[in-house]
Amino acid sequence: SMPKLLVARAMFPDVLAQLSNFFELELNQEDRIFSQSELAERLQGKFGMICTSSAKVDQDLLSKLSGVKIISTIAVGYDNFDLHACTQHGVMATNSPDVLNETTADFAWALMMATARRVTEAEHFLRAGLWTKWSVDFFVGADLHGSCLGILGMGRIGQAIARRASGFGMEVIYHNRSQLSEEKELAAHHARYVDKQTLLRHADHLILALPYSPEVHHIIGAIELAQMKPSATLINIARGGIVDDAALIQALRNGQIAGAGLDVFENEPRFHADFLGLKNVVLTPHIASATERTRRAMVNRAVKNVISAVRGELPPDLLNPEVLEI
Ligand code: GLV
Ligand code: GLV
Numbered sequence: 001s002m003p004k005l006l007v008a009r010a011m012f013p014d015v016l017a018q019l020s021n022f023f024e025l026e027l028n029q030e031d032r033i034f035s036q037s038e039l040a041e042r043l044q045g046k047f048g049m050i051c052t053s054s055a056k057v058d059q060d061l062l063s064k065l066s067g068v069k070i071i072s073t074i075a076v077g078y079d080n081f082d083l084h085a086c087t088q089h090g091v092m093a094t095n096s097p098d099v100l101n102e103t104t105a106d107f108a109w110a111l112m113m114a115t116a117r118r119v120t121e122a123e124h125f126l127r128a129g130l131w132t133k134w135s136v137d138f139f140v141g142a143d144l145h146g147s148c149l150g151i152l153g154m155g156r157i158g159q160a161i162a163r164r165a166s167g168f169g170m171e172v173i174y175h176n177r178s179q180l181s182e183e184k185e186l187a188a189h190h191a192r193y194v195d196k197q198t199l200l201r202h203a204d205h206l207i208l209a210l211p212y213s214p215e216v217h218h219i220i221g222a223i224e225l226a227q228m229k230p231s232a233t234l235i236n237i238a239r240g241g242i243v244d245d246a247a248l249i250q251a252l253r254n255g256q257i258a259g260a261g262l263d264v265f266e267n268e269p270r271f272h273a274d275f276l277g278l279k280n281v282v283l284t285p286h287i288a289s290a291t292e293r294t295r296r297a298m299v300n301r302a303v304k305n306v307i308s309a310v311r312g313e314l315p316p317d318l319l320n321p322e323v324l325e326i
Helices: 013-019 036-043 083-088 101-116 119-127 156-168 182-187 196-202 222-227 245-253 273-277 292-310 321-325
Strands: 004-007 024-026 048-051 070-073 092-094 148-152 171-175 205-208 233-236 259-262 281-283
Touching (some): 013 292, 083 092, 083 321, 101 156, 101 233, 101 281, 119 281, 148 196, 222 245, 245 273, 273 281
Parallel strands (some): 004 048, 148 171, 148 205
């Protein structure tokens, strides 16, 4: 009989048809979020799983399972996986990188532009019927062109964000675990490596594009926000938890920074209710990679990973190659 695959979230029908050539499928087309105990139950006896960031694969879950060979997430971020535990349990872990870089960079710009130019705030004003006159200080915001763009986390998405700055004549500075090669810096609109303090102090617009890990938990908190310009905007398209949301709310209230554009939140899909009472924040529900073409490409990548595994081939996006030595 065919190996079994859990498709833990709702999936395109043609993709399911493709997968059914290789696997006996267990589906969740109603797209419920499984509890940890239900996830363990459903994963029992499976060869693998296709999931999203909502599936937490940790020591506790893995210790309840046997025979699982691969977990494949439809996301570039894999902070929901304990890679060390996966390796210990002989489970290959894969993600879906690269195909979302340009789409995610586009969205970082959409959020930055909407935040700097107060697009959603102005639209709410119009929709509420409050527009009675035009005045010289009407919804004045901050320029992007000619300003300094700061990027924290200069991986493939950060570099794609930086490239777009050339059309706006922006200076780009960045901070990252390590400095890019000169060639990569040139390609990223001559991005200049700076320390974190300099990044915070000089950026007119600061975009967060780093992966989440416990080491970067609240790396942007009250102290960091206090170092930013009062005219600055902060954009997060990375992960909740990188920013201390409570501290950000205080900074937005006190005018310590001018505005924020947030696609990700601590504990999403829940979020700090106080954001809703602030005008100087643009809020979106984790949609930075959400274009038709890119979501398809991410799914295809997740599918390719599980099919490679079942064929005994190396999954192209294997995150824990150490597992092969076990
Ligand atoms: C978001 O990345 C999700 O798939 O839950
Ligand atoms: C989405 O958040 C992703 O990690 O791809």
